[in-house]
Amino acid sequence: MHKIQEMQTFSITYMKAWLAGKQNSLLQKLTIFILLFGMVFGGCGTVDLKVRKNLDHPNIHPNTVAILPFTLAGPTPEGVPVHRLFRECFFNYFSYLGYVDVPLETIDYKLQAAGMKKYKEVLGFSSEKLRDILAVDAVIKGQVLETNNFTGGIHAETSIKAKIEMIDLRTGETLWETEHKQRIYSGILSPTVVEIIQDQMDNVKVHQALYKTAEMFSIGIMMKIPDPAEVWQKEIRLPEIKSIETNLKLNQKLKPNDRIYVNLTGDAGLKGSFGIGSWKSNIPLREINPGMYSGSYIVQESDEISSALIVGTLKNAQGLTGKRFYKHGMAVIEKSSLN
C-alpha cells in the first residue's frame, strides 16, 4: 500500500511539472500515464493503525480522553487552518466511541490557563503535567504533517497526511498510533468526465475539500481505534428516582400566582430539578434531607399550557440524568384574562 502511495505522489509531482510545461517528452507522458493507471487501482489506502498495548483488560482502558490541539508542520493551504479543522472533525467522529471525551473548548481553556500560548508547546508537555492540567486518563496528540489541495485541468486532489497517537497519561505509554495520508482525488483515469469536472469544482472550495478529506480520514481511523464501549456498558447506572409527588389536583386549572410543588426522593447528593413538559425545564429542586428534594414553580401571568406532565430529574457529576414522570396529573395553565 505504501508503494502505491509513493507511486501516486511521484506521479502527481510529475504531472504538476508537465502541466507547467517543464517536461514534454512522449516518454515522460507515457510514464505519468502508467503511474496514474496505478492510482485507479490503488484507490485510497486504509488507515494503518498500530496498537502498541493490548487493551483487552477492562482496567487498562482509559475512560476520559482529551484531544489535544493538533499541530501543523507546513503552511496552511489558502489560509485554511487544517489542524483545527481536522481536530474538530476528528473529535466529532471520536465521540461515537466508548470514551468520555472532554469538550475541545474545555481542553483549550485548561491548557491556556496552564500557560500554553502556542499549539506546538503542547507536544513538549510531559504526561504528568498533562494529567495535572486536564485530569484525564489519556490524551490524543495529532500532527498534520502535510496538506495538499491541487486542481488542474485533468486532475484534482486534496490530501492530509497526519500522525495521530493516544497516550495513556497514567503510565506514559503510547496505546496506539498511526501515520496516514488521506486523499480524495479524481483525474483523467478516474472514472468519468462528469465526475472529473464535479470533483474539480468541489476541490476548488478549499475549506470544504479539506473538511471532506478530514472526514474520510476520521471515518477510516475510527474503524481501527480500540473501542471500549462494551467494557463500560455493564457499569452504567443512571441516578435513581424512587418517587415523585406534586400538589396538582385532578382537572385543576392553574392560575397566575398558583404554586406547583414538587417533591422527589432518590439518590442523595445529586443535582435535582423538574420540568413542566417541554415548556419549562431545569426548575431547581433543593435537597432538604439526604435523598429528598423539594421545589416549586409559581405560575406567571404570561404562562399558558394546555396539558403537560411534570418530570423530575436527578443529575450526577458525570452528567448522567435520571428522569421520572408524575403520571397522576397534568399541569394545565389557563392564559390569564388580564392578558
Add this chain to the structure above:
Amino acid sequence: MKNTQYIKILQRLVVGCMALSMSACATDLQTRVAGNLTALSKNQTVAILPVETSDPGQKEMAKMFRQGLYANLKQSEFHLLERYVIDGLLKQNKLTDPSILLNINPMQFGEILGVDAIVFSRINKVERSYFVLHSSIKLSVSVQMVDTRSGEILWRAEQTEQDFSGIGKIPTGITTALLAPIQFVTNKFNLSRMTSNMVDKLTVLVKHPNEADRENQFEKPIIAKNATHELKKIEELQQLKAEWQEAMILHEKAELSASSKNLESNKEPLVEIATKPESNSVKKNKIQAHSIVQKIKRVESEMPPLSPQKEAMIPTPIYMSQAITVKPISVIESKEAPPITRSYVGTSAKQLTSSKTQLYTVQVGAYKTKAHARKLERSLKRKGYDVFITQNGKNIYRVQVDRFASKEDAIKLAHHIQIQEKLKNFVTRFSGV
C-alpha cells in the same frame, strides 16, 4: 475571484454534461422541523438510538449512518448522550432489537435513558446494481426526532441518495467505461462517502433550525402516535378520578339520608389496614392475592411492557371473573352469619349468597348516572377486576369489586385498589347484584 470564475466555467460544463447523461446522481430530501426544536439547548440531552435496518446486510451501513449522525449532530445546539451509555442502558432493559424501538412510548425512553429527546432512524434501502457499463448505489433512510417530555415530533426526514457510474457519465475511455462501474459499486469507500454526504445534507436543518423555511416547518405541533395514546390514557384516568370524587360526595349524602338501620348495617369505616396484622385467612389467600397484584401491575402500567421477553416472564393472570361465575340474582336479604373461610374455585356467588353467608365487597364508586358507573366498571374490568354494579333504593349506581367471605380479604383488596388505582374506596357488605 479567480476561484469564482473557475467555478462558474466548470458549472456550465457540468450542466452540459449532465444534459448528455441519461440520469444523474440525485438526492431526494424531505425534511421538516418543529418550532420547538430551537428550544433545545446544551442543557437538553438527545439520544441517537440504534438504527433499524430492513435487511441484515445493511448493518454496516446502519453503523456508518449512526456514526455520521453523531459526528454531524455534535455540532448542534443540544447535548448528545454517549453512544455506549445508550447501548448499555438499552441492553440492561432488554431492548437490543432496533426494530421494536419505534413502537415504544417516547416517555418511556425518557425514563430509561434520562434524555429529553430521541432520534429514531431506519435504513429503508441499500441497493447496489451492476450492468457491465453502468452501476449504481441507492440509499434511502428515514429519521424522526421526538421530545420525550411531550411526545412532540421535532424533526422528521426522508432521504434518498442515488449515484452511479458508467456510460451515463461519459467515460473517458473504453477501459474506464468497463472498469468504472465495477470499481464504483465494489469500493467500500464510495458507500462511506455517499453515507457521509447524505448525513451532511440530512442534518443541516437540525444543526440550524432557525434557518428553516416555512415549507420546512410543521404547521402545527405533531405528537408521536405512541405518546398520544399514553397521554390520552392518563387524561382518561384523570377524568375518571375526578368523576369518582364527585360521586363520593353524592354517595356520602345518599348514605346519610338512608334509614338508621341501613346505616347500621351498611356503613363501614374507611379502610385502614396498613397497621393491621395479617390474619390466617389472608395468609391462606396469599398466593391468589399475589397473582392479582402481578396481573394488575401489568395492565395498569401506563406504558407498554419493556420487551416481549419481559412480558413473557409475567405469569398468566388469574382472572377473578373466571374463578367466580357471577350471575345476576336478586338477593336483598342478607342476614348475619358466622364468617367462613373463603373458597373461590367452584363456589359461585349464588351459592355463597344462597347459603346465607355474609359477604363483603369493595365499593369504588357511586353515581347517579348509570353511564358513569358503567365507564368505571369497564375501566376496572379491563384491568382484570371482578367488578359489578349494584343499585340501591335511592337510584344510586354503586360500583363494587369482588365478594369475600372474609372481611380481611376484602380489606386487603381495598388497600390494593387504593394504592394501585388511586381510587378511594371502602369495604361494605355485599347486598347482591
